[in-house]
Amino acid sequence: MASWLQIPKNSPFSLANIPFGIISAASSRVPAIAIGEYALNLNAFASSGGFAQLPAVQSHLSPTLNAFAALGRPVHRQVREYLQNVFRADTQFPQILKDNAALQKSALVPLSEATNHVPMQIGDYTDFYAGLNHAYNIGVLFRGHDNALQPNYKHLPVAYHGRASSVVPSGTALHRPQGQILANPAADPKVPTFSPCKKLDIELELACFISTPNDLGKPVSIDEAEDHIFGLVLMNDWSARDIQAWEYVPLGPFNAKNFGTTITPWVVLIDALEPFRATGLEPGNQESLLPYLREKKSKNCYEIPLEVELTNKGGQPTIISNSNSRNLLYSFPQMVAHHTITGCNLNTGDLLGSGTISGAEPKTQGSLLEQTNGKTPLTLADGSERMFLEDGDTIVLRGKAGTEGNYVGFGDCVGTILPPFKL
Amino acid sequence: MASWLQIPKNSPFSLANIPFGIISAASSRVPAIAIGEYALNLNAFASSGGFAQLPAVQSHLSPTLNAFAALGRPVHRQVREYLQNVFRADTQFPQILKDNAALQKSALVPLSEATNHVPMQIGDYTDFYAGLNHAYNIGVLFRGHDNALQPNYKHLPVAYHGRASSVVPSGTALHRPQGQILANPAADPKVPTFSPCKKLDIELELACFISTPNDLGKPVSIDEAEDHIFGLVLMNDWSARDIQAWEYVPLGPFNAKNFGTTITPWVVLIDALEPFRATGLEPGNQESLLPYLREKKSKNCYEIPLEVELTNKGGQPTIISNSNSRNLLYSFPQMVAHHTITGCNLNTGDLLGSGTISGAEPKTQGSLLEQTNGKTPLTLADGSERMFLEDGDTIVLRGKAGTEGNYVGFGDCVGTILPPFKL
Known part of the structure; x- marks a missing residue:
């Protein structure tokens, strides 16, 4: 899979990965994925209609990943595949991010500038x-x-x-x-x-x-x-x-x-x-x-x-x-x-x-x-x-x-x- | 210490105690104290001005005792002594509960009818x-x-x-x-x-x-x-x-x-x-x-x-x-x-x-x-x-x-x- 985003060949966060985490944005904590040298702020992504097709996800974007995780594996799989599609060179949804320079600018945070947190509220x-x-x-x-x-x-x-x-x-x-x-x-x-x-x-x-x-x-x-x-x-x-x-x-x-x-x-x-x-x-x-x-x-x-x-x-x-x-x-x-x-x-x-x-x-x-x-x-x-x-x-x-x-x-x-x- | 409330002599919850817990009230969880054979619903108590003198407490009455506990020992001591006073036969605040039959009726729940919960959100x-x-x-x-x-x-x-x-x-x-x-x-x-x-x-x-x-x-x-x-x-x-x-x-x-x-x-x-x-x-x-x-x-x-x-x-x-x-x-x-x-x-x-x-x-x-x-x-x-x-x-x-x-x-x-x- 090739991406329209420049992803270094040795990055642990290739298009085949799409891991989820929590980063700081302004003064709050938001869910994100890591891809190449960037974190995609999922709240910013969602605000611009990024999850219009997956409304269940939109209401589970919280300052920890717990609510999203609780949605269950079929949803995680669907969201990961959708985000892979969004970042693919031949994406079916170019208007969402590939051709949306404004959203790229607001939602893609260089990993070198992102503050990460423990991604989940850990009970035990x-x-x-x-x-x-x-x-x-x-x-x-x-x-x-x-x-x-x-x-x-x-x-x-x-x-x-x-x-x-x-x-x-x-x-x-x-x-x-x-x-x-x-x-x-x-x-x-x-x-x-x-x-x-x-x-x-x-x-x-x-x-x-x-x-x-x-x-x-x-x-x-x-x-x-x-x-x-x-x-x-x-x-x-x-x-x-x-x-x-x-x-x-x-x-x-x-x-x-x-x-x-x-x-x-x-x-x-x-x-x-x-x-x-x-x-x-x-x-x-x-x-x-x-x-x-x-x-x-x-x-x-x-x-x-x-x-x-x-x-x-x-x-x-x-x-x-x-x-x-x-x-x-x-x-x-x-x-x-x-x-x-x-x-x-x-x-x-x-x-x-x-x-x-x-x-x-x-x-x-x-x-x-x-x-x-x-x-x-x-x-x-x-x-x-x-x-x-x-x-x-x-x-x-x-x-x-x-x-x-x-x-x-x-x-x-x-x-x-x-x-x-x-x- | 004697109370205006009938407290059985063998009750673990005498006026000398005033333990805190969480009970069900309607469809939510509310903080309470146990006294004799009753639980005092502290939300109901607060709604009728019971904590007018202790405004810091009022904003820390939550579905677990964590927020109240985090206020620290001097506050817990003050609240306990105040509630002992409210229940004492010679209370300084008779109008709050002793002479307020309506609040007694709405806020005092028989322990035999109260549903209890784990009182705190336990981290570890x-x-x-x-x-x-x-x-x-x-x-x-x-x-x-x-x-x-x-x-x-x-x-x-x-x-x-x-x-x-x-x-x-x-x-x-x-x-x-x-x-x-x-x-x-x-x-x-x-x-x-x-x-x-x-x-x-x-x-x-x-x-x-x-x-x-x-x-x-x-x-x-x-x-x-x-x-x-x-x-x-x-x-x-x-x-x-x-x-x-x-x-x-x-x-x-x-x-x-x-x-x-x-x-x-x-x-x-x-x-x-x-x-x-x-x-x-x-x-x-x-x-x-x-x-x-x-x-x-x-x-x-x-x-x-x-x-x-x-x-x-x-x-x-x-x-x-x-x-x-x-x-x-x-x-x-x-x-x-x-x-x-x-x-x-x-x-x-x-x-x-x-x-x-x-x-x-x-x-x-x-x-x-x-x-x-x-x-x-x-x-x-x-x-x-x-x-x-x-x-x-x-x-x-x-x-x-x-x-x-x-x-x-x-x-x-x-x-x-x-x-x-x-x-």
Whole structure:
């Protein structure tokens, strides 16, 4: 597909994508799509009759994407296809935008000038642990090769509830967290020290937003689960490993994760990812799952190359990891089915993280803990070394599926570490 | 304090209380207070000039208590004292309600006819584990007496993120959850079975709602923490023990808790509980805490007797436990300080559970797991036995501080177990 709009060949936001987000316009927040180097302000577009053919959409353009997401997948598909048509070189609707210079000027905002926001009002945020290699790598560090994966791991997508309030959009700087750590973990009796986190880490994840809700008490079946998914974003689940090590027994991570989680602001619709379906790591395992988790589709993951870049203050960017979403053992529909099997209700705007997406080889892991184990440092472009993050470090996660000119990507997921807040 | 309104001596909603909630009125939701056997519809009260003296309140009466809570503790205190005055026998404002039969008729709704709702829009729900005896009792079951408490337990209030979407008001019936359990936990290799939960349990807890928020990155100091608390409710954190046992390693409980959490609908303001401050279980431990958790007040818990009642279908109510909130090792202000020490932002309406409140003696535990360990059944009034809950069982939690005629209580926290949802 070619567009009348100039779209750089390496843009994650090709005509094949059409992701949705929320940007600032004047003093309010408005829905938008990203295309090439622009955001299209959908309120401005609608005001000029852009959605005259789709009146249901017009009344669901709000300062968050929740109302639009709640319209359901058939509507999202219809709107995406319509907007692709509007931007196509051979558009059936040239008068709407292609030949309307005034609307182009008022509604197309350069992405470099757009302020993005968390695109949805998030009710609950759940983080899964579906990255098989990550779970294995972490298991090896804690329990050795033979007992690396817990007995439940290949039977259900392990998950924990996360903190929704501190989910922030790409570009938000975060203070290094402070809390209780064991300065000398080998000591007995174990007495904690109050300290800034000394083992600040990242987690490379994908996450999905929920579109249509389910009622409390009524599970979502595996066959219907995908239709409850609005779309995907990239996510950095920042983790304070030393705080986590001390606090997490017996109820799981809490302060180690609650200080911030960064997501890309553009939601890539689930339909935009359909061409990139791929066979997962262990197709055989899928067949052994209990029926409520068993998918009819054999291709239950996506082929999306992912990368992690670290830039130290005053230094050069270094790509520290290359991974791929094929490393997830469970799909997002399986996560939805498992989450709701007890009757738990998912609401529009809920966020489900995949867990860290690591490969099996060196330089493909999605966390520093796996890459360095606090022992073998990474070497950055300027020769500096890293076990964990230092103040002033900037992390960028990137991911895009497809090929040049037709990429379906997420854009950059950026976060910089500030010094600890002065108490 | 005596009231011109007839208030039964055993009512949890004496003139000393004045808890806030949300009730249905016509087809909308309105804020209310509970007093004796009535709810006072605050919208109706305000429409007749009831808040003429407190205009700031009038514009913050919404279908949830969030806007009112965000006004902050000094305003809550002022409004409570004003409403106590309005209801006092020697009220300074007789014309407002005492001598206004028309407004009494329109604004005082019998509690037996009022429909209650979850009183706040809950952003995030966090559950702590601050019940010392509960943590010890569970620890004994899993690890024996010598290692019952984890090394971190007396240094920080252990917590995990909970599921906000399934917090329901007292009176909501819940389906027995279904999911993966180990039919034979001793077997190796461990292979799960799909089943309705066979070990459905309760957890007797208190919980607080957050009033004023803190910014991401800025911890709330222990000295300021209490002023971020709006008030308390009773909470039943229903728990599926067999689902929990299989899923919870390594990231904590998830499906075992996400199907429902029941709260009382009336928020007892933090100021109403001030007269019931008491010294906690281990005052010495408080002094050994890291400074960010150390409170100036030596009385860091409340004297609130609590009880658990179980009624089987067609049977009689049986009080199965008597406990007291003095069994909490950490206070709600300490939970707030710990929650935010990393920079985590709390929002108005966030809910913080205490953890299960168990005593040290038989018949004082806040969960069935502790009382029966699945081995020694409870005997109900009609002779039936219980290890865990059966379909049709109704649980009522109750708690009130103070003495006859001046009780400050929560009302009933009621939930009934329905059979599993038919898949």
